Amino acid sequence: MKCIRIGFIGTGFQGRDLIRRLAEKESYVKVTAVSDINRESAQETADLYGLKVYATGQELIASQEVDAVAVTSWGETHEEYVLQAIAHNKPVFCEKPLATTREGCMKIVKAELDAGKKYVQVGFMRRFDRRYQDLKKVLDSKEAGNILLMHCAHRNKEVGATYTSDMVVTDMMVHEIDIVRWLTGKEIMAVQILKPKSSIHANQNTNFPLYGIFELEDGTIVDVEANAAAYFGYEVTCEVVGENAVVSLPQMNPVTVKAKNKKEEFLPSLWTERFDQAYEDEILAWAESLKKGKADGPDSFDGYMAAVCTDACLQSLHEGGRILTDKMERPNLFIK
Numbered sequence: 001m002k003c004i005r006i007g008f009i010g011t012g013f014q015g016r017d018l019i020r021r022l023a024e025k026e027s028y029v030k031v032t033a034v035s036d037i038n039r040e041s042a043q044e045t046a047d048l049y050g051l052k053v054y055a056t057g058q059e060l061i062a063s064q065e066v067d068a069v070a071v072t073s074w075g076e077t078h079e080e081y082v083l084q085a086i087a088h089n090k091p092v093f094c095e096k097p098l099a100t101t102r103e104g105c106m107k108i109v110k111a112e113l114d115a116g117k118k119y120v121q122v123g124f125m126r127r128f129d130r131r132y133q134d135l136k137k138v139l140d141s142k143e144a145g146n147i148l149l150m151h152c153a154h155r156n157k158e159v160g161a162t163y164t165s166d167m168v169v170t171d172m173m174v175h176e177i178d179i180v181r182w183l184t185g186k187e188i189m190a191v192q193i194l195k196p197k198s199s200i201h202a203n204q205n206t207n208f209p210l211y212g213i214f215e216l217e218d219g220t221i222v223d224v225e226a227n228a229a230a231y232f233g234y235e236v237t238c239e240v241v242g243e244n245a246v247v248s249l250p251q252m253n254p255v256t257v258k259a260k261n262k263k264e265e266f267l268p269s270l271w272t273e274r275f276d277q278a279y280e281d282e283i284l285a286w287a288e289s290l291k292k293g294k295a296d297g298p299d300s301f302d303g304y305m306a307a308v309c310t311d312a313c314l315q316s317l318h319e320g321g322r323i324l325t326d327k328m329e330r331p332n333l334f335i336k
């Protein structure tokens with residue numbers, strides 16, 4: 001079988017991590033090209049893996065030596081690159097966000113509808129986390145009965161000084177938005193963001209943590225604590241209250257130390273440790289989809305819904321109150 005050649009646009013933290021994961025596997029897909037606005041970063045990555053550097057993302061996408069594209073540059077640049085990849089009939093993996101506006105996401109959904117084909121996998125890696133997959137299996141088995149409530153927490157140990165309350169929504173809560181939709185198969189109809197008093201570890205003029213309440217279309221209520229300055233370590237929790245049972249997301253098995261009069265468990269300090277396996281399986285699943293010629297991971301409608309819900313959360317954060325998510329119906333192409 002002819003090798004499928006992948007070009008990465010964006011060779012920062014995320015791009016390099018995913019390139020490494022693909023490069024370490026003997027496979028029918030091969031990363032062969034990179035581009036980054038930061039030419040030095042692109043060249044460093046190219047030197048590590050023997051790749052060709054393109055001066056611009058546009059040239060990389062148009063190249064006849066590139067069969068599929070991965071977009072791991074900054075969020076604001078995703079929309080243009082993804083639309084170009086679709087116009088060139090090339091499958092595309094796009095890190096979240098799919099686009100920074102719902103209108104931008106809608107353009108991508110429409111481009112796929114016009115082509116009559118799905119091209120895009122969005123980087124919602126939690127769907128590939130085996131613990132979330134185990135939780136979903138139990139929920140799908142109906143052993144717990146109908147879901148009534150979900151309690152979610154997303155706790156980052158610490159963040160940089162420029163991290164804002166908006167980023168708690170767009171970078172942290174967005175993962176809960178996606179995973180709740182995936183776990184339940186239900187859409188989020190309304191959201192409200194509350195601002196508890198801010199932690200002493202919060203950045204200036206920010207609210208860490210934020211507390212979100214999501215109402216799903218079947219009446220399930222989900223609460224989400226998103227804390228960018230949890231201080232103790234990195235942790236993601238999810239407890240699902242069903243009619244017949246309470247089901248919890250398994251945690252990592254931390255190393256436990258029993259010493260004199262104490263017992264200590266070592267938690268991950270970063271999301272990269274917690275979701276290492278998920279990032280690996282996510283990008284390998286995309287590689288597999290290239291072989292099958294059919295994208296079946298999180299798609300551009302999921303990217304669009306994430307944008308609709310984060311917009312509503314941001315509106316609630318700034319203006320207060322309960323905000324309805326005003327959205328398009330899921331087109332047939334995106335029914336799984």
Ligand code: NAP
Nearest residue numbers: 010012013014015036037038072073074075077095096123
């Ligand atoms: P990063 O380390 O800053 O890397 C981004 C790279 O893109 C930088 O080298 C940047 O260059 C380059 N870039 C900026 N504008 C560009 C353009 N127009 N064309 C080509 N390259 C451009 O950021 P990151 O942490 O890797 O994040 C990249 C994306 O991944 C973001 O969308 C982020 O939200 C996402 N992400 C997702 C997860 C997840 O859990 N799914 C985790 C981390 C990141 P300069 O430095 O010169 O600007």
